[in-house]
Amino acid sequence: MAYQSKLKSDEINNELNDVEHGKTFLNKEITNERMEKRILLDKVARKVFSLSTVFALIVLGILFYRIGTQSIGWLDLKFLTSNLSIFPEKAGIYGAIIGSVWLMAVVIPVTLLLGVSTAIYLEEYANQGKFQSFIKTNISNLAGVPSVIFGLLGLTVFRRLFDLGSSILAGGLTLSLLVLPIIVVASQEAIRAVPGFLRDGAYAMGATKWTTIRTVVLPASLPGILTGCILAISRAIGETAPLVVLGIPTLILRIPDSIMSDFTALPIQIYYWTLDTVLTPQYANLAAATIVVLLVVLLLMNSVAIFIRIKFQRRY
Amino acid sequence: MNKAVNVRDIIKKNIKSKKNKTEKIMPNIFLLSASISILTTIGILVTLIIDSYKFFAEVPVKEIFSINLAPLSKNPSFGILPLINGTIITSLIAMCVAVPVGLTAAMYLSEFASEKSRKTLKPIMEVLAGIPTIVYGFFAYSFVTPLLMRLIPSLEAKNALSPGIVMGIMIIPLVASLSEDAMSSVPNSMREGALALGSTKLEVTLKVVVPAAISGIIASFVLAISRAIGETMIVTIASGSSKTLTFDITQSMQTMTAYIVEFTSGDAGIGTGYYSLYAVGLILFLFTLLMNLIAQYISHKYREEY
Incomplete structure (x- = not known):
């Protein structure tokens, strides 16, 4: 290229340095029109691309702002401690909170038990054969099944076949199956991250396989498993479609007191209130206030997950 | 002894x-x-x-492929085409939002952003992905629809456009993070080679990184379509339950998922109407399964190992 011969050698070096640091590409005196165009395009693209990343942030901001302002004046202690009512001024979400807590009381032990033992089987016991890869494909496909389909499964199996009605148990089991893949994958990763020398150490001391898993592998992978568990719960707590498909009744005035009682949960309450805003506009404020409660719970759970990840996760 | x-x-x-x-x-x-x-x-x-x-x-198979859907009338008919049409149109709108924004965001995060801004932007994307869909549904119905009504006066209170857009916003993090993963796994030596030949960053991104990561990027699109098809609450709340076949996105359309929700929450009892749920569910399941398998196939088959 002709123009390069005009450059002194030290100038070339400067240019190369600049290129490395991404500042400018070539000296203005020697850049021709085409070069300028390319650099301009590069700059424009950088701005546009960063804008579309920031777009997500903007939407998030608008969403929080809108829901926050709509809930002002509605979200107070009374709202949290009083029960449902058809009158918007009197309505509260105490029953929905208790219902969600009950649901999680079913989901947490079931998913933790099933998820972790599935992960242990896949990582520690299964030989790397066809069966294991079959289970793995199966789990990754289950993760992609729409949540309504799980609702249909729950409706047929738990509600009609086992006759559990629209109880907490039926809802909890349906949600457990839905979030199972999340916790299985997270636990698998956590178990895989436990280095071989820890296992070898246990074996060398004469420990059996199960003893090794129980006393070495599980404690070492606990932070990862807990993080996955929290992610699974935060998915389950906001899930609406499967519960609606199960046929949770609209207005439940009784506070659930056992695993077999009918219930309502936070997301279902948001759904019904949103649907009824046509009739009673204030329901939109109630829905917004409930959303704030739900989002705060989710935020808290995610912060706990991040805290666990930072505080307890060890790299070997 | x-x-x-x-x-x-x-x-x-x-x-x-x-x-x-x-x-x-x-x-x-x-x-x-x-x-x-x-x-x-x-x-x-x-x-x-x-x-x-x-x-x-x-129900005879011929009836299923008709455009008449009236499950509750005296002479019920179960044409599924309006539902498929509603599903495809809302998903297409969602993809029109999610693909350009998600892909460019992935390009920015993977190629342009500094380590520091990537570390702040990625968690924000994850927050966006962690918001329950019911919240997006409320957002679509109570904010996006009124906003769009100011721009398009003929927009109905329940329409396909607003849930489509919000669904797209919901999917952005999925497209962005999966595409970003694919782009980050392109080895630096390829970028350096292109930079050494005098390419700008944009040219490196478009002509080297994206082609090298194309299998992962396309797989992310396919997964996004699958998510959009299976998404329930946003369309149930904001798209309504009109069962007429229309291509007008300012009007209400029912998707397959919304149909299932409408029919189980209302008391359909046991009958043909009730069983139609499962037929719709089966088609929905096969749709999403097919998409997921295609995504897996693409990312396995065309993955280039460096």
Whole structure:
């Protein structure tokens, strides 16, 4: 290229340095029109691309702002401690909170038990054969099944076949199956991250396989498993479609007191209130206030997950 | 002299001991719980197929491909085309939002952003992905629809446009993070080669990184379509339940998922209407399964190893 011969050698070096640091590409005196165009395009693209990343942030901001302002004046202690009512001024979400807590009381032990033992089987016991890869494909496909389909499964199996009605148990089991893949994958990763020398150490001391898993592998992978568990719960707590498909009744005035009682949960309450805003506009404020409660719970759970990840996760 | 300890005796004792029994039982317990996931798949398939069979026994196949959907009228008809149409149109709108924004965001995060801004932007994307869909549904209905009404006066209170856009926003993090993963795994030597030849960053991104990561990027699009098809609450709340076949996105359209929700939350009882749920569910399941398999196939088959 002709123009390069005009450059002194030290100038070339400067240019190369600049290129490395991404500042400018070539000296203005020697850049021709085409070069300028390319650099301009590069700059424009950088701005546009960063804008579309920031777009997500903007939407998030608008969403929080809108829901926050709509809930002002509605979200107070009374709202949290009083029960449902058809009158918007009197309505509260105490029953929905208790219902969600009950649901999680079913989901947490079931998913933790099933998820972790599935992960242990896949990582520690299964030989790397066809069966294991079959289970793995199966789990990754289950993760992609729409949540309504799980609702249909729950409706047929738990509600009609086992006759559990629209109880907490039926809802909890349906949600457990839905979030199972999340916790299985997270636990698998956590178990895989436990280095071989820890296992070898246990074996060398004469420990059996199960003893090794129980006393070495599980404690070492606990932070990862807990993080996955929290992610699974935060998915389950906001899930609406499967519960609606199960046929949770609209207005439940009784506070659930056992695993077999009918219930309502936070997301279902948001759904019904949103649907009824046509009739009673204030329901939109109630829905917004409930959303704030739900989002705060989710935020808290995610912060706990991040805290666990930072505080307890060890790299070997 | 001490009494000699016979190692063989100890081993024999250990083999007979209880500890050994748990050693044999545990793998079976784990296998049992691992098979729960397979049972779930089988359960889904069996419930969908059995009840769809009851539906198809009563309704001729020809009727299913008609455009008349009136499950509750005196002469019920079960044309599924309006539902498929609604699903495809809302998903297409969602993809029109999610693909350009998600892909450019991925390009920015992977190629342009500094380490610091990437570390702040990625968690924000994850927050966006963690918001329950019911919240997006509320947002679409109570904010986006009124906003769009100011721009398009003919927009109905329930329409396909607003849930489509919000669904797209919901999917952005999925497209962005999966595409970003694919782009980040392109080795630096390729970028450096292109930079050394005098390319700008944009040219490196568009002509080297994106083509090298194309399998992962396309897989992310396909997964996004699958998510959009299966998304329920946003379309149920904001798109309404009109069962007429229309291509006008300012009007209400019902998707397959919204149909299922409408029919189970209203008391359909046991009858052809009730079984139609499962037929729709089966089609929905097959749609999303197909998409997921295509995504897996693309990312396995065309993945280039560097």
